[in-house]
Amino acid sequence: MSDVYAARRGLLRDRCAAAGNAAALITRPANVRYLTGASPLGAVLLVGPSEDALFCAGAPTGEADEGRLDEHLRVTVLAGRGGDPAVAAADAASSVRADSLAVEEHHLTVARHRALRSVAPKVRLADLGTAVEQQRLVKDEGEIACLRIAAEIADQALGELLESILVGRTERHLALELERRLVDHGADGPAFPTSVGTGPHSGRSRHRPSDRRVEEGDFLSVCLGANYRGYRCEIGRTFVIGTTPADWQIELYDCVFTAQRAGREALLPGAAYREVDHAARSVLDSAGHAEALAPWTGHGVGLEIDEDPQLAPTAMGKLDACVPVTVEPGVHLPGRGGVRIDDTLVVRPEADGGPELLTITTKELLAL
Amino acid sequence: MSDVYAARRGLLRDRCAAAGNAAALITRPANVRYLTGASPLGAVLLVGPSEDALFCAGAPTGEADEGRLDEHLRVTVLAGRGGDPAVAAADAASSVRADSLAVEEHHLTVARHRALRSVAPKVRLADLGTAVEQQRLVKDEGEIACLRIAAEIADQALGELLESILVGRTERHLALELERRLVDHGADGPAFPTSVGTGPHSGRSRHRPSDRRVEEGDFLSVCLGANYRGYRCEIGRTFVIGTTPADWQIELYDCVFTAQRAGREALLPGAAYREVDHAARSVLDSAGHAEALAPWTGHGVGLEIDEDPQLAPTAMGKLDACVPVTVEPGVHLPGRGGVRIDDTLVVRPEADGGPELLTITTKELLAL
Known part of the structure; x- marks a missing residue:
């Protein structure tokens, strides 16, 4: 070493x-x-x-x-x-x-x-x-192996949470439980402060968990990551609490999902950072959510959770193979809540199968 | 407000x-x-x-x-x-x-x-x-009230840990459990990364918890604090695992305890920072532990866990009333472990009863 x-x-x-x-x-x-x-x-x-x-x-x-x-x-x-x-x-x-x-x-x-x-x-x-x-910026396979393990740990922690009863528990407690599970599964710690947002807080980027309790009908957004030997990954998912999502929830979810998929599919060596951002952003833009968007739709990860490159409209530069990035568009509607879907992927040439998805938890809209 | x-x-x-x-x-x-x-x-x-x-x-x-x-x-x-x-x-x-x-x-x-x-x-x-x-530097009573609650929370979390079974558990898990208990009792989060050191790791300042498990006969050092509305306190204690501490453990503990008490007793308005440091440091110096000492024996706390003043040999300045500080001398003997005792106190005039101890967990050498 x-x-x-x-x-x-x-x-x-x-x-x-x-x-x-x-x-x-x-x-x-x-x-x-x-x-x-x-x-x-x-x-x-x-x-x-x-x-x-x-x-x-x-x-x-x-x-x-x-x-x-x-x-x-x-x-x-x-x-x-x-x-x-x-x-x-x-x-x-x-x-x-x-x-x-x-x-x-x-x-x-x-x-x-x-x-x-x-x-x-x-x-x-x-x-x-x-x-x-x-x-x-470009990671070696040793670094990517650490990121892969970090992502596995985050997937496990999230998977276990989904099997537990959520209604009535506070954002703060859910966040803590996720962090405990990360360490149980071998993380050195959380990659960043775990974010759990319910109801009107859902879909908000980097929302700090509050004492609000999960209620039936809520959107629940979770964003977490593991730190494994210094390497940090990120996964974000949004769920619905209860059996049948409302129409606006299905519609908003589909829209963010489509945007996130477009961003993921744009991840290829040689793609400009701003093209990747544009792929995701334009879907949300044309659905009328331009105002609600963050200035970036993804970023590099590694020894820090927020590294170069930034996937943003004004970012200069092109992706290389072996660059791990997040793709994480989201929409938050003030007072109502929103959706955020966030994966960590490694840019790979098309000949090698295209982008390698590290965070594999399902992105179907689950009703919990 | x-x-x-x-x-x-x-x-x-x-x-x-x-x-x-x-x-x-x-x-x-x-x-x-x-x-x-x-x-x-x-x-x-x-x-x-x-x-x-x-x-x-x-x-x-x-x-x-x-x-x-x-x-x-x-x-x-x-x-x-x-x-x-x-x-x-x-x-x-x-x-x-x-x-x-x-x-x-x-x-x-x-x-x-x-x-x-x-x-x-x-x-x-x-x-x-x-x-x-x-x-x-000088806190108002609103700020001190937050610190007092933060200290109460830390005392509660530590007290609960002492009632649980410790042998066989890892430093990392004990640290996480303490952090969960802090939040359970109303903290916004830990004031700083909780430190748990067992056996040869005990007594080390800011030790990062490892996968070492608690064993019979170990010293166990714990340092934690709560963040309550932004205000951060700190408490550190050292325990012995098992029924009868070894002679060297009793001797070392008494020495650090005496040093810590001397530091606490020196906390009065008008006392020079370096005098407070000297009060604690000289006890350890004359017991032959000069080499093992950190460059400071205490520091201010508030919105950050490490604020002015520094209680150190070269620090310039004098304490005022209503300044909260830690007093935390410790000795770590490489390969064997050590002792650290850490309180958060508020400087108060003698007429008001002298320093106000915020972290009230006992400092007797407990065998757990």
């Missing part, structure tokens, strides 16, 4: 050198984890011209303990001494006479940037931009 | 004006919540010379829905249009011809700061520093 991380750092090193930077300072936790296999709280990574070093605020626990840190990585622990690991890293870069250091300006605060400048006044600070995020 | 928030914003406005800034842009979520009662995802607050405005990325849900946003606050929702609410706020500041805007340089990233400059080139960006954090 450790070779994987060393190879990722090697790629970044080459990229830095090509841009004229002797070293790079990685502060964004998901990027540190991608490049080292671990991200102890507050740890930063210095990718140097020949050697790499991890600077930790406290003794690394968890992953690092489990020996997942590779041997090519020097680890410096500031514990007891306190201080900012990024400042210690800049100091180290300065003392090996690195003349320029690329930093993550989209993550580093203005105050921290100033502290780096003052500890290493002779080092020119450049912007690394989202180089590591771009490197993270 | 809305008057509280308007008054807090009034104080900040005065402080800004005194520093020569026409407006302030608040981006740190806990600060936005402190000043408005709500913090929809990504929302930023513009405190202007006469009017204040909240800029949200999406339609505000949760608190804002519940009508807790006050009428003196204009709310602008960017939903559908996308974009950074901070940029929209800077644009608004520019269009009312504010000549200077104080920003939170310790929170704002370098990239975002540049985006603000480019949308509002005529506005001078100044540093607000931690003005809002300083305002948050």
Whole structure:
């Protein structure tokens, strides 16, 4: 495993050198984890011209303990001494006479940037931009295997919930129960705060569970995901509580389902992000739901639940094979509720069967 | 309630004006919540010379829905249009011809700061520093009431766990069960990820629960807290599993207990932060545990679980009345485990009975 991380750092090193930077300072936790296999709280990574070093605020626990840190990585622990690991890293870069250091300006605060400048006044600070995020876009099969397991876990947790009695239980309790089941099935934790919305709350993106109880006739929207070895998936489904859905519920469900299918079918290597978004969005648009739409209909997933690419009308770029994304159009009608259907898929060439659906729970409109 | 928030914003406005800034842009979520009662995802607050405005990325849900946003606050929702609410706020500041805007340089990233400059080139960006954090230090009785309820909830959840069978259960499951009980008792959620450490993991600060199972003879350290209406408390206890603790366990426990009591007793208005830290630390130092100590022995709590002040050897400043802090010395002996005892207290004058202990679970060494 450790070779994987060393190879990722090697790629970044080459990229830095090509841009004229002797070293790079990685502060964004998901990027540190991608490049080292671990991200102890507050740890930063210095990718140097020949050697790499991890600077930790406290003794690394968890992953690092489990020996997942590779041997090519020097680890410096500031514990007891306190201080900012990024400042210690800049100091180290300065003392090996690195003349320029690329930093993550989209993550580093203005105050921290100033502290780096003052500890290493002779080092020119450049912007690394989202180089590591771009490197993270296309996943290797090891990463996809983790996402596949994460999706399996989420499917299991959701499946069990559907077999239990729902009427009378609060959104908050259903969300907690789902999170417990995720961990029961082997997740390291939820991938993001589980969202459960009932009745007028249904269909709302990222709805925070409240004390509202499930009632007969409600739409029930659930969105959850598992974190498995750092990799995060997402699944969202909407159900009807009771035996016969109302006409408006069937109609709205069909519409969102059609939009979601169109989005899924548009997922092919070479497809523009905005085309995928358009495929889903235009279905809802022409059904008169333009106003109720979120600014995106899907996004990348991986070590973070919300990564590049964004599937949105103004997004620039095209899909590659082995990029995992969500497709999650939804409509929320104020006061009435709504529908959201959300899958995690991996982009695959048509010759390999097209997009690989990771979250396989049925998308039929179930009446529970 | 809305008057509280308007008054807090009034104080900040005065402080800004005194520093020569026409407006302030608040981006740190806990600060936005402190000043408005709500913090929809990504929302930023513009405190202007006469009017204040909240800029949200999406339609505000949760608190804002519940009508807790006050009428003196204009709310602008960017939903559908996308974009950074901070940029929209800077644009608004520019269009009312504010000549200077104080920003939170310790929170704002370098990239975002540049985006603000480019949308509002005529506005001078100044540093607000931690003005809002300083305002948050001393809590009002409404805030302390929330912390008191949060602590009660944590005590209840912990008390129930102690009555259940522990041997054979994993750290991860115990942590999840505690979090479920927190919500059962009315918490909005855990205040921070619950930490459960058994055997060699015990006594470790912020240990991430693993699949290790509780065994006879183990130390078991638990650290948890409830989030109640945004306010977060913390309690940590260490127990022995089985009937008779070993001599080294009794000795280590007594030592940490003595240190923690010394820290608690030092909590008085006017006491220097470093004196409180020293009171606890010196006990452990003289018992030969200097190496095993964290850089701090306590910290403030409130809307965040880790706020100012830090109780640390190099901290500058003195305690005021109505500042809630943790006192949480601990010792971890590599390979053997350790002890951590953690309370949340509110600093009160001696005439009012001295520090108010919020987390009242016993600190006797219980054998479970």
